[in-house]
Amino acid sequence: xxxxxxxxxxxxxxxxxxxxxxxxxxxxxxxxxxxxxxxxxxxxxxxxxxxxxxxxxxxxxxxxxxxxxxxxxxxxxxxxxxxxxxxxxxxxxxxxxxxxxxxxxxxxxxxxxxxxxxxxxxxxxxxxxxxxxxxxxxxxxxxxxxxxxxxxxxxxxxxxxxxxxxxx
Amino acid sequence: xxxxxxxxxxxxxxxxxxxxxxxxxxxxxxxxxxxxxxxxxxxxxxxxxxxxxxxxxxxxxxxxxxxxxxxxxxxxxxxxxxxxxxxxxxxxxxxxxxxxxxxxxxxxxxxxxxxxxxxxxxxxxxxxxxxxxxxxx
Numbered sequence: 001x002x003x004x005x006x007x008x009x010x011x012x013x014x015x016x017x018x019x020x021x022x023x024x025x026x027x028x029x030x031x032x033x034x035x036x037x038x039x040x041x042x043x044x045x046x047x048x049x050x051x052x053x054x055x056x057x058x059x060x061x062x063x064x065x066x067x068x069x070x071x072x073x074x075x076x077x078x079x080x081x082x083x084x085x086x087x088x089x090x091x092x093x094x095x096x097x098x099x100x101x102x103x104x105x106x107x108x109x110x111x112x113x114x115x116x117x118x119x120x121x122x123x124x125x126x127x128x129x130x131x132x133x134x135x136x137x138x139x140x141x142x143x144x145x146x147x148x149x150x151x152x153x154x155x156x157x158x159x160x161x162x163x164x165x166x167x168x
Numbered sequence: 169x170x171x172x173x174x175x176x177x178x179x180x181x182x183x184x185x186x187x188x189x190x191x192x193x194x195x196x197x198x199x200x201x202x203x204x205x206x207x208x209x210x211x212x213x214x215x216x217x218x219x220x221x222x223x224x225x226x227x228x229x230x231x232x233x234x235x236x237x238x239x240x241x242x243x244x245x246x247x248x249x250x251x252x253x254x255x256x257x258x259x260x261x262x263x264x265x266x267x268x269x270x271x272x273x274x275x276x277x278x279x280x281x282x283x284x285x286x287x288x289x290x291x292x293x294x295x296x297x298x299x300x301x302x303x304x305x
Contacts (some may be wrong), residue, residue, distance in 0.1 A: 002201070008198040074175075075212045085186050092194060106186070107272055114178050120172050132260035140269045147276045150284060158287070 004112045060087060081109045171245060178238045185234055189227040196220060 018027040034043045060075040061080075088102040169177075198220070201208060 020244070026235065070247055071242050071245055075239055078235055078238055081182065081186075082232075088190060089193070092190070110179065110183055112291070114176065115180070117172055117176050118179075120247075123255070124170070124172055126252070126259065127246070130255065130256070130262060132256055133259065133266055137266050137269055140266070140273050141258075143275050144269065144276050147273075147280050151276075152288065154283065164187050 042114070058111050058115075059108060060115075061109065062116065068116075069118060069120075070116060074113070077109055077113050077116070081106065084109060171241060175238070175241050175245075178234065178241055182231070182234050182238065185227070185231045189224075189231055191228065193224060196223065 012027075019026045034046060036043055038044075051124065061077065062068060084102065085107045089100065091102050100142055
């Protein structure tokens with residue numbers, strides 16, 4: 001039965017024939033990719049950013065701007081969510097056929113909530129980095145203090161030993 | 169779990185509670201009379217009546233509790249300094265301080281290693297002396 005074999009490995013291995021004797025005779029590995037690259041027909045980018053809501057086609061309910069007050073916006077979105085759930089319950093009682101618009105509104109609020117929380121992640125990453133640096137500085141200072149103390153103790157012991165030897 | 173993940177889980181909990189509440193109400197609500205032309209709707213089958221009255225209360229209480237929990241978590245967010253620039257500036261400061269402390273640590277380490285070498289050499293000489301293996305200079 002004929003089956004397709006796997007493709008052969010790329011022929012670059014011949015270039016590395018003399019690698020053990022002369023490491024420079026073989027080509028360098030390719031440099032890391034920058035910018036956008038094509039992978040299996042899809043475009044990927046090496047620059048990690050959170051896509052804004054408009055890019056995903058979702059309306060943004062909280063005000064845009066450089067510094068968004070996250071706590072205030074999260075709380076007001078929570079309040080609006082409760083109101084919309086109540087509205088949905090009311091609509092189901094009185095005009096049951098108009099539920100779709102209300103359900104859409106509720107899902108819009110949820111998408112905004114999740115997007116706000118996701119945009120807090122870079123802030124969290126930076127805060128974690130600050131915390132790690134502070135811990136490292138503290139540990140290094142502690143190590144410096146320890147080394148200084150031990151050196152002084154060693155000096156003291158040596159002086160004592162010299163004194164004992166001369167006293168003999 | 170960190171607070172942002174807790175917040176995200178709380179949002180998901182709110183969503184599932186809302187979903188369950190509306191769905192249960194819609195499924196269990198007894199039929200209601202729409203117009204006087206049609207006869208009275210048949211009475212609901214022998215479901216315990218307390219359940220149908222209690223369920224909305226319990227579910228809405230759970231929903232409100234989850235929303236309050238969300239508000240509490242939002243209040244607990246440690247969002248102290250404003251802005252990305254303040255954080256980046258602090259990171260640069262901390263890196264400079266880290267480098268300085270690192271260099272001092274390196275210096276101390278080198279001095280300590282030198283002293284250790286000296287002490288080991290002296291100790292070798294003293295023991296050789298004691299064991300009379302080498303004549304003292």
